[in-house]
Amino acid sequence: MDTSELQALVRSCIADPTLTYRQRVQALALLAENVLDPPPVGAACRRAQAEGVVHDMGEGNAPYRPRYVLPDYAAALAAGSARLELDAPRTLEQALDFLLAMYAAVPSITGYPVYLGDLDRLLERFAADRSEADLDDALARFWRLVDRFFPDAFVHADLGPDDGRVVRALLRVDQGLRQIVPNLTLRVDPERTPDDLLRLAVATTCADGKPHYVNHPMMCADLGDRYGVVSCYNSLPLGGGAHSLVRLNLAAAVRTAGVPLSQWLDEVLPETVAVTAELLESRIRHLVERARFFEHDWLARERWIGLDRFTAMFGFHGLAEAVELLGGGRYGLDGDATVIGHSIVARLAELVGQTPVPYCEATGGHPLLHAQSGIDSDVGVTAGARIRVGCEPPLYQHIRAVAPNHRHVPAGISDVFRFEPTVAENPDAVVAVLRGAMAEGMRDVTFDVVGNGFVRITGFLVREADLPTVVAGESVRHSSTVLGARTIPNQHLADRVVKTVRSTVDESVVTR
Amino acid sequence: MSHRVVSRTRGRVTGAVPFSAVDGTGNRYVIFLQGCGFDCLTCHNPATIPLQPRWMEQVTAAETIAPVVESARFLTGVTIGGGEPTVQSEFVEALLAGLAEQPATAHLTRFLDSNGDAPREVWRRLTPLLHGVMLDLKALDDERHLVLTGQSNRRVLEALDTLAAAERLEEVRLLLVPGLNDDDAQLTRTARYLTEHAPGVRIRVNAYRRHGTRACARFLLEVKDADRERYRAVLGDTGLTNLVVA
Numbered sequence: 094m095d096t097s098e099l100q101a102l103v104r105s106c107i108a109d110p111t112l113t114y115r116q117r118v119q120a121l122a123l124l125a126e127n128v129l130d131p132p133p134v135g136a137a138c139r140r141a142q143a144e145g146v147v148h149d150m151g152e153g154n155a156p157y158r159p160r161y162v163l164p165d166y167a168a169a170l171a172a173g174s175a176r177l178e179l180d181a182p183r184t185l186e187q188a189l190d191f192l193l194a195m196y197a198a199v200p201s202i203t204g205y206p207v208y209l210g211d212l213d214r215l216l217e218r219f220a221a222d223r224s225e226a227d228l229d230d231a232l233a234r235f236w237r238l239v240d241r242f243f244p245d246a247f248v249h250a251d252l253g254p255d256d257g258r259v260v261r262a263l264l265r266v267d268q269g270l271r272q273i274v275p276n277l278t279l280r281v282d283p284e285r286t287p288d289d290l291l292r293l294a295v296a297t298t299c300a301d302g303k304p305h306y307v308n309h310p311m312m313c314a315d316l317g318d319r320y321g322v323v324s325c326y327n328s329l330p331l332g333g334g335a336h337s338l339v340r341l342n343l344a345a346a347v348r349t350a351g352v353p354l355s356q357w358l359d360e361v362l363p364e365t366v367a368v369t370a371e372l373l374e375s376r377i378r379h380l381v382e383r384a385r386f387f388e389h390d391w392l393a394r395e396r397w398i399g400l401d402r403f404t405a406m407f408g409f410h411g412l413a414e415a416v417e418l419l420g421g422g423r424y425g426l427d428g429d430a431t432v433i434g435h436s437i438v439a440r441l442a443e444l445v446g447q448t449p450v451p452y453c454e455a456t457g458g459h460p461l462l463h464a465q466s467g468i469d470s471d472v473g474v475t476a477g478a479r480i481r482v483g484c485e486p487p488l489y490q491h492i493r494a495v496a497p498n499h500r501h502v503p504a505g506i507s508d509v510f511r512f513e514p515t516v517a518e519n520p521d522a523v524v525a526v527l528r529g530a531m532a533e534g535m536r537d538v539t540f541d542v543v544g545n546g547f548v549r550i551t552g553f554l555v556r557e558a559d560l561p562t563v564v565a566g567e568s569v570r571h572s573s574t575v576l577g578a579r580t581i582p583n584q585h586l587a588d589r590v591v592k593t594v595r596s597t598v599d600e601s602v603v604t605r
Numbered sequence: 606m607s608h609r610v611v612s613r614t615r616g617r618v619t620g621a622v623p624f625s626a627v628d629g630t631g632n633r634y635v636i637f638l639q640g641c642g643f644d645c646l647t648c649h650n651p652a653t654i655p656l657q658p659r660w661m662e663q664v665t666a667a668e669t670i671a672p673v674v675e676s677a678r679f680l681t682g683v684t685i686g687g688g689e690p691t692v693q694s695e696f697v698e699a700l701l702a703g704l705a706e707q708p709a710t711a712h713l714t715r716f717l718d719s720n721g722d723a724p725r726e727v728w729r730r731l732t733p734l735l736h737g738v739m740l741d742l743k744a745l746d747d748e749r750h751l752v753l754t755g756q757s758n759r760r761v762l763e764a765l766d767t768l769a770a771a772e773r774l775e776e777v778r779l780l781l782v783p784g785l786n787d788d789d790a791q792l793t794r795t796a797r798y799l800t801e802h803a804p805g806v807r808i809r810v811n812a813y814r815r816h817g818t819r820a821c822a823r824f825l826l827e828v829k830d831a832d833r834e835r836y837r838a839v840l841g842d843t844g845l846t847n848l849v850v851a
Binding site for chain 2: 518528
């Protein structure tokens, strides 16, 4: 890029009416970063990027902060922070102030913290002597400030798996405020999480699209109990995170190779995994060795994060199209095609598990596989390992088709089930489906309820009411809403099949 | 009931819905049985009324519940409706026994969606196999009941008492049709009756909708929001506490 070209981009950015002041600062920083050449990779990796097989997720050419940072907030709250000039909090208000101060100093790609901590565990001890009304007031104030300070729907908080006063208060507050920030995950342990808490969570999902549900025992088996779910359902080691996320487009990898299934699995996929890992490695080396993030950043210096708790995310998408291109038929609908899809994911997991990547000690020296749920510019390629939008089969068939993939994807995978609004009157129905889906082996379960005013994009939410402002070319507070507005038409999200909950005989499966 | 009976008893099944959030608590598998002894003006599934349509083959209870076994881990329970399930009471008994006996489905709650028009003897056989009945009361006044259904409500009111005494009354449903069974006096009498005969039981008001009904029902008025308000007020004032107006 020559200087005049760069100047033109800077000029258009500083006067872009679709961007807020902060969004302009963020865009200018990316322009500056991209003046540098990206970290070096070999010719095959460059070719794979040019062909759209491998993608760097627009993280920027000169990685200087990890993509996903999960500070150990519990340790910080217990010890206090010299950098923040805050002692260990003794009251709920002090704890909430401490957290807000800490969030503001957590780096990420979006400029906002992607992880707010497992809030009920962090705050329960401060809630003991508070009345319910008092607790709701304090947490509602905190929730509003989180949304106003960090207006980005990738900002994510975790709850559960145990019942408690804080988890219930936060779900109540979330229902009342109807914000898209923070995004929420409820960890579910079928043995520990009571139905009553699940009912409250499901009622919240019906009201505002949150929380998402993660299978806690399955996560503990893969990452240990010190893990967090951040951003768009990315599960990562707590006290660390992910240096980077790069993504492999399976559909493009099939299209460019043009070989039959067995040859593709045996020859093409290993090469493609290798070049994807090469891109990860070059970016991680830049972050750790060149930008020397872990030597400089305050979170590392105060030990709220440690390099030994970091990994990298190996994302993939376009499984549905890859299966079709390999002549397998319709993934998720035709039995044979679905089995081919499972075998691709299993093979991919095996290869990724054997691929060493530096500075991934937290996960055995290799990256974690992640079914990446898309970005705004994706067209004609289905998110992660999802079934094509608009073709999703009936509920149980849908669950059974996708569940076998979940055990291979420890860093998160999301399949969205869209329900009719009447389901809100009977949350027990959703609780039963949720428990069944987890028993079937699902790691992540996401519900989308029609007509509540929220649309789930990849994993984050947008408020329908904000979309006309984006369409009119004006700025909106949440940077993620701009991405969402582009994704809805590109991914045909309005066409997601709704799981009918009415029962009239004319809609029944006639058995005669 | 032996496995042989479950695999041999045959019935007429109109269809099934593997996932329903509107046929009782939780996620339910719904089995619709063919045939009904009432001929309701308001029926929105009139094709299910004939007892023995020539095109319909009989299937065994075991065949009917096989798909429930497959999806049992996603379910809270099973609801058998229709038509009117009790017109095939032996088949219903076989279905319920089969569900209760199979380890994969034994944990599921078993509900019946019924108009209540069955002899005491049928309820005596079915009640031990059931967790609950969602009972339709089309009208408390017998003369109105005849107009709406073509039959007396004598057995319906008997069933209501039997099921309430056995603690198997999951819900009573009132299908209200403007001008036919929704005047204040009838609502008040109905509320008093239910307070006495089914204390604490959930009462659900279903508002009449024209969708799916026959030509003979076209003259009936649909329920409006103002009617719903009045139902809530009149029924609530008369002491029904567990009231849902849909």
